[in-house]
Amino acid sequence: MQRRSFLKKAGLGAVAGTATLAAPAIAQDNPKISWKMTSSYGPSLPPLFSTAQMFVKMIEEATGGNFSIRLYPGGEIVPAFEVMDAVGDGTVECGQTASYYYYGKDPAFCFDTAVPFGLNARQMFSWMYEGDGTKLMRELFAPRNIVPFAFGNTGTQMGGWYRKEIKTPDDLKGLKMRTAGFAGEVLARMGVIPQQVPPGDIYPSLEKGTLDAVEFVGPVDDEALGLQKVAKYYYTPGWWEGSAQVSMYVNDKAFNDLPKQYQSLIETACRAAGPNLIAKYDAHNAAALRRLIASGAELKRFSPEVMEASFKASNELYKEFCEKDEMFKKIHDNYMAFRDEVVPWFGVAEGFYDRYLEHAVKNLT
Amino acid sequence: MQRRSFLKKAGLGAVAGTATLAAPAIAQDNPKISWKMTSSYGPSLPPLFSTAQMFVKMIEEATGGNFSIRLYPGGEIVPAFEVMDAVGDGTVECGQTASYYYYGKDPAFCFDTAVPFGLNARQMFSWMYEGDGTKLMRELFAPRNIVPFAFGNTGTQMGGWYRKEIKTPDDLKGLKMRTAGFAGEVLARMGVIPQQVPPGDIYPSLEKGTLDAVEFVGPVDDEALGLQKVAKYYYTPGWWEGSAQVSMYVNDKAFNDLPKQYQSLIETACRAAGPNLIAKYDAHNAAALRRLIASGAELKRFSPEVMEASFKASNELYKEFCEKDEMFKKIHDNYMAFRDEVVPWFGVAEGFYDRYLEHAVKNLT
Numbered sequence: 001m002q003r004r005s006f007l008k009k010a011g012l013g014a015v016a017g018t019a020t021l022a023a024p025a026i027a028q029d030n031p032k033i034s035w036k037m038t039s040s041y042g043p044s045l046p047p048l049f050s051t052a053q054m055f056v057k058m059i060e061e062a063t064g065g066n067f068s069i070r071l072y073p074g075g076e077i078v079p080a081f082e083v084m085d086a087v088g089d090g091t092v093e094c095g096q097t098a099s100y101y102y103y104g105k106d107p108a109f110c111f112d113t114a115v116p117f118g119l120n121a122r123q124m125f126s127w128m129y130e131g132d133g134t135k136l137m138r139e140l141f142a143p144r145n146i147v148p149f150a151f152g153n154t155g156t157q158m159g160g161w162y163r164k165e166i167k168t169p170d171d172l173k174g175l176k177m178r179t180a181g182f183a184g185e186v187l188a189r190m191g192v193i194p195q196q197v198p199p200g201d202i203y204p205s206l207e208k209g210t211l212d213a214v215e216f217v218g219p220v221d222d223e224a225l226g227l228q229k230v231a232k233y234y235y236t237p238g239w240w241e242g243s244a245q246v247s248m249y250v251n252d253k254a255f256n257d258l259p260k261q262y263q264s265l266i267e268t269a270c271r272a273a274g275p276n277l278i279a280k281y282d283a284h285n286a287a288a289l290r291r292l293i294a295s296g297a298e299l300k301r302f303s304p305e306v307m308e309a310s311f312k313a314s315n316e317l318y319k320e321f322c323e324k325d326e327m328f329k330k331i332h333d334n335y336m337a338f339r340d341e342v343v344p345w346f347g348v349a350e351g352f353y354d355r356y357l358e359h360a361v362k363n364l365t
Numbered sequence: 366m367q368r369r370s371f372l373k374k375a376g377l378g379a380v381a382g383t384a385t386l387a388a389p390a391i392a393q394d395n396p397k398i399s400w401k402m403t404s405s406y407g408p409s410l411p412p413l414f415s416t417a418q419m420f421v422k423m424i425e426e427a428t429g430g431n432f433s434i435r436l437y438p439g440g441e442i443v444p445a446f447e448v449m450d451a452v453g454d455g456t457v458e459c460g461q462t463a464s465y466y467y468y469g470k471d472p473a474f475c476f477d478t479a480v481p482f483g484l485n486a487r488q489m490f491s492w493m494y495e496g497d498g499t500k501l502m503r504e505l506f507a508p509r510n511i512v513p514f515a516f517g518n519t520g521t522q523m524g525g526w527y528r529k530e531i532k533t534p535d536d537l538k539g540l541k542m543r544t545a546g547f548a549g550e551v552l553a554r555m556g557v558i559p560q561q562v563p564p565g566d567i568y569p570s571l572e573k574g575t576l577d578a579v580e581f582v583g584p585v586d587d588e589a590l591g592l593q594k595v596a597k598y599y600y601t602p603g604w605w606e607g608s609a610q611v612s613m614y615v616n617d618k619a620f621n622d623l624p625k626q627y628q629s630l631i632e633t634a635c636r637a638a639g640p641n642l643i644a645k646y647d648a649h650n651a652a653a654l655r656r657l658i659a660s661g662a663e664l665k666r667f668s669p670e671v672m673e674a675s676f677k678a679s680n681e682l683y684k685e686f687c688e689k690d691e692m693f694k695k696i697h698d699n700y701m702a703f704r705d706e707v708v709p710w711f712g713v714a715e716g717f718y719d720r721y722l723e724h725a726v727k728n729l730t
Contacts, residue, residue, distance in 0.1 A: 029429040030395060030429065058629065058633045061625065061626055061629035061630075061633075062427055062626055062629050062630040062633060063626065064394040064395065064624075064625075064626045117722065117725060120715065120718065120719055120722070121487070122486070122487070122520075122643065122647050123647060125640065125643075125644055125647075126643070126644040126645075126647035126648045127648075128644075129640075129641065129644040130644040130645050130647070130648035130649070131648055155487075155714070155715060156714040156715045156718045156719075157714065158714055218714065219710075236713050236714045236717055236718075237713075237714045237715075237717050237718040237721070238714070239718065239721070242718045242722065259429075260426065260429075261426055261427055261428065261429045264423065264426035264427050265426075265427040268423045268426075268427060268633060268634060268637045269633060269637070270637075271636070271637035271638075271640065272633045272634070272635075272636035272637035273636075275490065275494070275636065275640060276494065278487065278490075278491075279490055279491040279493075279494040279495040280491075280495050282487050282488060282490075282491035282495070282707060282710075282711075283491045283492075283495035283496055283703075283707065284495070285707075285710045286706055286707050286709060286710035287706070289710060289713065299713070301717060307721055311725055338648075339722075339726065340726050341651055341652065342647060342648065342650075342651050343722050343723055343726040344651060344723065344726065344727070345584075345647075345650045345651035345654060346647075346719060346723065347719075347720075347723045348601050348602075348654065348664070349520070349521040349522065349523055349583065349601045349602045349603070350485065350520060350521045350602075351716075351719055351720065351723065352601055352602050352666060353485065353521045353601075353602040353603075353604065353607045354485055354521075354711060354712070354716055354719075355712075355716065356602070356604070356672055357482060357485070357607065357704075357708050358708055358709065358711065358712045358716065360482060360676055361704065361705050361708040361709065362709070
């Protein structure tokens, strides 16, 4: 029997083992507590925002409303991409975000979301819960006063929208592309000129030609932007986001002040609500893609030369970062060892089965 | 804002909408309740049994021990494959099992676990939570007095262990194989002689030749059986289990008698603990497979002819069952429409990315 504490197993041991913890748990197990939660997203991105709503609902229902969390869309009380600071300084107790938005503070945060040629969604989930992922992320985020929790995944994202075809690595040179973070840095090595453009300005920028390309998410979220009208080549895959994990940040003091049963419930609700995200994308991306193609998108695959050049540029950058930064190297080595360990298995049963199913379904329809 | 109740969304509306519900919730929100839980599994199958342990722990921790569930391994108070009856008649309040064990009662139960050429793990999860899966399973199980919950997935299973090579469909003829349920019926059409053999008798039966082949799970669980010594050909994939969902059964009266907050917590804890299962398999199957190969297993892929013949035989059986049974047809049509809708998307970004990663990692190692 392996009756290890699941909190301990999930890497919470270090956080929970402080003197502040026991007191409120003894005083009252089920106290009235109200938290504020901010998000990098809002109702315009239904899979992402509904996951945050589900989390809040789960916590409230399980405590009979005693632990209530008020959810604010991005920009309402905290700017969309400032969740890290707002949670770290206690402006809000928790927040939904993606850690690679904070690449500028520390490139290692990307391992909490997505890195080029990184883990797919199931592999990422497995690294977080069965590998060392959660433990390493807790260590990385501790100086920011944040306890991070895995909070769902988008699956493999698309490679973005392009005004012209990308046949060889040379076609990337001089391309003004909306991208950022780690992907932006790799693409810059390949000649791309990364641009930061808020979502609302993407369409007009492509239309005017101040942008040549845009990477966003995948069919469900991309459809709302209508980019097929101004940049019809829709490339796959987003090799910089073989999967993208979303995170729940919890302020460490707020977390440590909770009674143990609420701490456990937060962990449980993150594990429970997170998968809602990929369930939604997996159910609805196919139809969204079909509609995009019907309204003018041309689906394209990056060529083997583009993929190889991207893989090479990514590995060069990993090497440089590892040489500069010990913590980056520690996480990188663990993450990549996990990848190289598990990836071959995925081709044995899953990959072979998936390919057969794809072939069989095509023959049926 | 989509603030629909997540309980309602998950298909619990029908169950919860009974007169018995409100009373205990008003009397006391957080009452002391003790349940018994049985399982089809035990500590000899760590990924499966640890998922049940995690569920119990989550419930207990989130209620400060007020809602406690005592977990019994298969065979201790209820025989391993009689969970359905034990939960339905209230011998235990809940149980961990796989619905395809009850194929003999009704073949439609297989849609709750795995059917030949069915959904992969992510697709199954998406059908349950974002498609009509949970709603249809609740309808199917209602006459058994059971509320079923999705409780994790094994991923694509292996095609089993064989004493001789299977090159063409003809090689299956006359094969005495440990298999059962839907897979057994399809394989029987192809000439296999299905056998029911308890796990403890598998090895000696293969050794003596009273069995020619065995399908079990995948590397992690298969390793413990040591079958490579007596049936060295290890085939992929288990096309009858492109993924296999495990279920939590809850007795409907016991569920309806719970206060609303405990009902919600059960749903949340099933969603949270379930994914533990696949995280474990995904992390450890690669190493287990490597050890199996090192100790004599020969990894083989079913040939295109075998796959095609299996697909054809499966579709024939689906057709017959649909003609005989309206509820089977209703679920089949919904499930297969979901499959045929989402499968093509999986090849676009996920499949392409996975294949590249496999190629890249092979080049690295």
